[in-house]
Amino acid sequence: MPVAASPRLDSTRRKPVFALVDGNNFYVSCERVFNPALEARPVVVLSNNDGCAVARSAEAKALGIAMGQPWFQIQSMAQSHGLIALSSNYELYADMSNRMMRILADFSPRQEVYSIDECFLDLRGMDVDLTLLAHGMRQRVAQWIGIPVGIGIGESKTLAKLANHLAKKQPQWQGVCDLTTLEESAQDRLMACVDVGDVWGVGRRLKEQLNARGIVTALDLKRADPVIIQRQFSVVLARTVRELQGISCLPLESMVAPRQQIIVSRSFGKPVWYLPELRQAITAHMSRAAEKLRTQASVAQMVQVFIRTSPFSARPFYSQGITLPLAAASDDTRLLVKIAQQGLTRIYRAGYDYQKVGVLLMDIQPKGQGARTDLFHDAQHDRRTDQLMQTLDSINARMGKHTLKLAGEGFVQPWAMKRNRHTPAYTTNIRQLARAWAK
DNA sequence: TCTGGGGTCCTAGGACCC
């Protein structure tokens, strides 16, 4: 077998190169695709319950609206500045995300979908002009689905992130910043312009502590000694320092690992004090959680329930959670709901206005693979349960979410969240699309 | 009046064992 002179082998030896591609103001951009009247106007997309702004158009950012700012604080700008606010439409964003990721996957054999609006691509050993390639990505995504994206390229994920940040902040890049084309001195000059708090992995707290030690810019952090950083902070931050130095420590993870915990929680549209309504919400949340669990072919052996009142209210605060084990790991909605309801009974206190409840599934294992079972385990019963859950999931997949559900979720849900500014599910629900056209 | 939801990883500290 000839091993020398293999170009493939040579290329894998080259330094790692990563691209980070993300959608600009992704949720707002999705809305604009289907409603061009939103172009060139200040637009925000609100979080669940129409609580705060989670996506802002460039025009909204220019008005000084911060990420996560509560809607009631900026509501007056609707009148004064023509600000448009929309409830979030996750069905639409998830579908647009899938389309965007499929387009980008054609540009590299290895892709890591990192969040709903961004992915890493492995560009190592590609024998092409990467800057040109990136402009090609931008063009194709814009042409095929109408979403503007920004692209950063670097020798580590952290550098690709930083390049992406520069591509957005500095117009001269025209949406593509490729650090691998620059001399180190030129890279350093750019990093001197980036606040250390804008480095991936440095949050509010770390920024404060780093500033106190005189580390203010990304370049300062790059020049820090990772050994000292590890001693004074953590292994995580030391890794960030090395990544800034061009030493790739975080590999591309193209396999989607199954979730280790699954959370479903929602704030109520109004305060809830009545136990039966809390029970409905717990049943509804656990039904969603169990669906997610079955989607990834797992079972859970631990259930947590929590309830709390609003931390912003002047009324007395109460927050309590409880964790309950199952005798054997399960994905049966009915059993998980039953355990969660037992938990709720134990933590519920009368006399409070509750603002939020949630459930967690933990101790998650692959289904049917060395799962622990209890002493009185009944295989016949397991088979019937599996069939029932499969039927439930397939009917809901075919006929639409919530077609078939436990009666305990309630048919009238007085506690349901507010979504007063919701747009239609243009791409996934033909009935809603027809309604949108008829307007 | 009105302030999101869903994840991961690391660390410190306690319980327990040898």
Added chain:
DNA sequence: TCTGGGGTCCTAGGACCC
């Protein structure tokens, strides 16, 4: 009655991300 240290496992809480 006095005396030690190391390892493991678990949990809670903190910090970060989008």
